[in-house]
Amino acid sequence: MRFLRMKRGSVMVERVVVAIDGGPASTAALDWALARAKVQPVSLELTTVVEFGWAPAGGPDDDFRPIYERALADATRRVEQEAPDIKKTSYVRRGVPADELVRASASADLLVVGTNKTGVLAGAVYGTLPLRLAAHSRCPVVVVPTVWVPSAGSIAVGLEDDATAEGALAFAAGEASRLGRVLDVVHAWSIPATIAVEYGAIIPFHDLQEAHAAILAEAADRVRTAHPGLDVREVLEHGPAAMVLVDASGEAEMVVVGTHGRGAVGSLFLGSVSHDVLLNLKCPVAVIPRPERLPDYPVEP
Template sequence: MRVQDDERPVVVGFDGSPESRRALRWGADEARLRFLPLVVCHAWQWPYHLVSITPGAPEIMERVGRHVLDTGLAMAQDFASRSPVRGRLVEGSAAGALVGASGSAEMVVIGPRGAGGFQELRIGATTAQLVAHAHCPVAVVREPVHPRADRVTIGVDGGNLDPADLGLAFEEARLRRAALLVICLCPEGTEDTRRAAVRFHTNLGVWEEKYPQVNVETVVETRPHPEVLRHAADRSDLLIVPNRERDDPAALPIGPVCQALLREAPCTLVVTPSHVPPMAGR
């Protein structure tokens, strides 16, 4: 299958840090598996908007940014030899550039923190802002802690299964030839889960028929959701969670479950926004 340049791309935020290099490799693999273009995005910003102490300083900063982007593009060409690769150099904040790019992207890929972040910092400000405001799924790529498990996991609200989330999970499992664990998250402390379980398995059956090649495991859980998903991440290569709290205008930009997993998940985490466009069929 040929890759079309006008398709929604996989966008990777790159700043030259080890975390962004790891994200670039992961994003290149995602683009290759999906037959999608790959866009390497770098943002540069002169820190003082009102005055330039040194004449020509902003131009120097832009040239430095171009050098960082060119480095990322060279790496991307090696990682994604079969995908069209484009660069995007943006003046402004990295978070703003990536949120803007997410409106026309299939997925945005980023490391948990960028250049300048200290080792103990689990999630950087750019990553947090992107997850909070992106219009498409965001993959936060971590260095694997455990051996490869050949498993994709998704946690879903037992009373509100989003077809886009399930479609993303099944497609990721199919592309990776991995098993899929679907966790039905009931309200904590629920004593009778039978009704939720019936609705859950009925909705899931549609996707199992569509993806017969995917080996599906299911579990219904009433324990605290961060605990359940954190434990599942120990046995997964990819964990998919929705940032559903964004449906409530009064809620924080990132819900508590998502916040906990951004800090603690030992594998790559894909966060889906409240309303995700259907994944491109492959």
């Protein structure tokens, strides 16, 4: 992916695609995007996808394209009323929602989608679609729950000891710096199911804990070096990573996770941590594609 932010004068403008379908999930996504526009210059692309052969609940069985067009028109009017200075475009796409939104992500900095995984079906942007988008998107995906309300909590980033860490750390640090928030670097660890053995002796619990603390400290120091003045907290927890991050999402303004997404099967399941966090999110979650999808993603602020 190229780094796509445009310049307006000397200010970088972020290209944000918002998925619209007229339901509460897409309302939450647009709420979040408009809130972001108050603190970050953005260019909005409002996109709805008409899927052939499928009609939204309660809609007509034959000609339901006008429903999507009205939803898009309503969203466009709302942007004009609440943020008239924002550059915006509106698109009606035809095809499979996940495929069309992934195509849209190729020319975006962010793809924003709502989720209403426990509510009544209200449109296309719900359920497993955010999982599929997060797995395949060419840019970071922000998944916004319908219960979202603006807050000023910390930015929490899940740190795994693998190649997904750098992109997630860079994105989260950039968010925390821009918003003036604390950055919580969260690293969860647990004793493997197969007891670790070295030279015939069981590795002590304390030694395992220290090893993971060192991984966390090294990552936090890299962020501090790249973002001087940023308040970075190291959070080391013993337990399943997904559970730890879901707990963190109760107090955080945003949770940031990376995804593995290797191949058709791997990308479907994202990686167990990202998958489980998205199914239990309490605040917006940003999913950062694997490093090879973001070769030019900036580490420096």
